[in-house]
Amino acid sequence: MLGIAPQAAFHVSTRGEYGMRLMVDLARHWSEGTVSLHAVATREDLPEAYLEQLVASLRKAGLVRGKRGAGGGYMLARDPSQITAGDIVRALEGPIEPQICTAEGDAIVNCVLQPGCATHHVWMTLQSTIAKALDGMTLAQLAASDAPSTTKETARA
Amino acid sequence: MLGIAPQAAFHVSTRGEYGMRLMVDLARHWSEGTVSLHAVATREDLPEAYLEQLVASLRKAGLVRGKRGAGGGYMLARDPSQITAGDIVRALEGPIEPQICTAEGDAIVNCVLQPGCATHHVWMTLQSTIAKALDGMTLAQLAASDAPSTTKETARA
DNA sequence: GGCAATTCCGAGCATTTCACTCGGTATTCT
DNA sequence: AGAATACCGAGTGAAATGCTCGGAATTGCC
Numbered sequence: 001m002l003g004i005a006p007q008a009a010f011h012v013s014t015r016g017e018y019g020m021r022l023m024v025d026l027a028r029h030w031s032e033g034t035v036s037l038h039a040v041a042t043r044e045d046l047p048e049a050y051l052e053q054l055v056a057s058l059r060k061a062g063l064v065r066g067k068r069g070a071g072g073g074y075m076l077a078r079d080p081s082q083i084t085a086g087d088i089v090r091a092l093e094g095p096i097e098p099q100i101c102t103a104e105g106d107a108i109v110n111c112v113l114q115p116g117c118a119t120h121h122v123w124m125t126l127q128s129t130i131a132k133a134l135d136g137m138t139l140a141q142l143a144a145s146d147a148p149s150t151t152k153e154t155a156r157a
Numbered sequence: 158m159l160g161i162a163p164q165a166a167f168h169v170s171t172r173g174e175y176g177m178r179l180m181v182d183l184a185r186h187w188s189e190g191t192v193s194l195h196a197v198a199t200r201e202d203l204p205e206a207y208l209e210q211l212v213a214s215l216r217k218a219g220l221v222r223g224k225r226g227a228g229g230g231y232m233l234a235r236d237p238s239q240i241t242a243g244d245i246v247r248a249l250e251g252p253i254e255p256q257i258c259t260a261e262g263d264a265i266v267n268c269v270l271q272p273g274c275a276t277h278h279v280w281m282t283l284q285s286t287i288a289k290a291l292d293g294m295t296l297a298q299l300a301a302s303d304a305p306s307t308t309k310e311t312a313r314a
Numbered sequence: 315g316g317c318a319a320t321t322c323c324g325a326g327c328a329t330t331t332c333a334c335t336c337g338g339t340a341t342t343c344t
Numbered sequence: 345a346g347a348a349t350a351c352c353g354a355g356t357g358a359a360a361t362g363c364t365c366g367g368a369a370t371t372g373c374c
Binding site: 170171172204206207210224225226227228229 | 331332333334335336340341342343344
Binding site for chain 2: 346347348349350351352360
């Protein structure tokens with residue numbers, strides 16, 4: 001399609017999207033011990049084999065714990081109030097950095113144009129803005145918004 | 158590389174990066190009439206042929222005007238204070254929408270999971286946060302920060 | 315012990331996007 | 345006339361995306 005018709009800026013990939021759904025689902029079943037990926041995939045209508053891959057990243061990031069064998073499954077590694085959307089996005093899509101020179105933490109990696117890097121400011125501002133927004137949302141808050149399963153019907157909004 | 162090692166979230170492509178540099182450059186030479194792409198490419202050390210493609214998007218978005226022939230070039234279509242980083246990003250990378258269901262303007266496109274779309278809230282919040290940040294930065298502000306060329310040396314920050 | 319349900323692991327693969335390049339045409343200035 | 349420029353569309357190699365598949369290890373239950 002060439003560079004003619006760009007589609008969307010700041011699009012999050014299915015890794016982030018599915019992963020977020022997965023984590024919210026786990027949060028909603030936080031009290032029930034482990035939940036199998038099969039159950040999550042069915043409830044959320046997501047490809048199970050693909051979820052396996054995503055949950056591996058989440059596990060390596062210390063956000064979930066897996067239990068093998070029959071009756072096994074996954075559960076959040078800590079309380080839903082202690083996990084943020086930022087944690088999840090970083091685990092699945094990498095650090096939040098609009099540009100390489102605006103990496104989180106140590107920012108002075110390699111700004112090619114030192115002299116008048118006006119654009120650097122744009123991406124840095126953006127990075128901190130996005131990070132702040134995502135880090136301010138906890139899984140507990142997200143899980144509470146509206147619950148389709150288990151709870152039969154919560155009061156609207 | 159498979160899905161094993163994701164690189165970076167919310168990364169802006171070279172379209173956005175180069176395009177921003179291009180526009181800041183045009184803003185800095187706002188008083189000089191048209192500026193050729195060749196000059197911009199040289200100053201900013203960017204591939205000229207590629208810039209041609211990007212500037213086409215900017216022109217279609219009404220952000221720059223081109224003048225053909227010898228001595229021609231491009232200039233901003235309006236005052237640098239009337240063009241925002243948001244305008245530029247949208248022209249080059251498309252609308253700001255973390256997810257398709259969070260498109261700018263009319264948001265009710267197609268949320269697959271109507272019942273308990275908790276994640277929708279995440280992306281919507283993100284979209285408006287990003288848009289607000291980018292729409293709050295004008296080219297005039299960016300061009301003023303530090304000028305490498307023309308002006309010999311501006312007072313710091 | 316055997317079997318089924320799981321997590322865990324790594325490879326592979328089709329499609330799309332990215333980051334460009336190239337060749338050509340139209341226009342304008344000198 | 346000739347040079348400098350914008351304008352246009354196609355093409356291309358490399359990477360990322362969005363999955364699937366096969367198998368090994370572990371655990372619970374009969």
